[in-house]
Every structure is written in C-alpha cells, then in structure tokens.
Amino acid sequence: MIRGVIPFYCSECGNRFIAIDVELGASVFSAPVRCGRCGSMHTRPWSILPAAIANRSYKAIWKKMDEEGINDSF
Numbered sequence: 001m002i003r004g005v006i007p008f009y010c011s012e013c014g015n016r017f018i019a020i021d022v023e024l025g026a027s028v029f030s031a032p033v034r035c036g037r038c039g040s041m042h043t044r045p046w047s048i049l050p051a052a053i054a055n056r057s058y059k060a061i062w063k064k065m066d067e068e069g070i071n072d073s074f
Contacts, residue, residue: 017036
C-alpha cells in the first residue's frame with residue numbers, strides 16, 4: 001500500500017531524498033527504494049536518530065534483499 005511521500009536516507013552514500021513510501025510486506029516498515037545518487041537499495045526512511053541506530057532495524061531487510069538478488073534487478 002502506498003502511504004505517501006517521505007524523506008529517505010541512503011546508508012551507502014548519505015544521500016537524503018524524497019520518495020514514495022510503500023509498506024513492506026504488510027508491516028510498519030517502508031520498502032527500501034533505490035538511491036538516485038549511488039544506486040544502492042540500502043535505504044530507509046530518514047529520521048532524527050543517528051544513522052547507526054536507525055540502520056539497525058533495516059539491516060536484516062537489506063541482507064534478505066541482497067541474498068535474493070533484489071538489488072541486481074535494475
């Protein structure tokens with residue numbers, strides 16, 4: 001389900017950008033979107049928390065996407 005447009009953060013290059021917020025598998029998480037600067041899918045909604053803390057909840061999601069080859073699709 002599309003929930004709107006929100007700011008995202010790329011954990012690879014530090015880019016902050018605006019993208020569509022789509023729920024990830026009927027959960028409270030937002031689906032990662034491709035970074036326009038570096039092309040990484042290791043992105044998450046931007047928050048005021050330090051990156052190391054905010055990235056913690058998305059590391060398992062990124063790992064699963066990497067294992068399934070989702071990052072290679074584009």
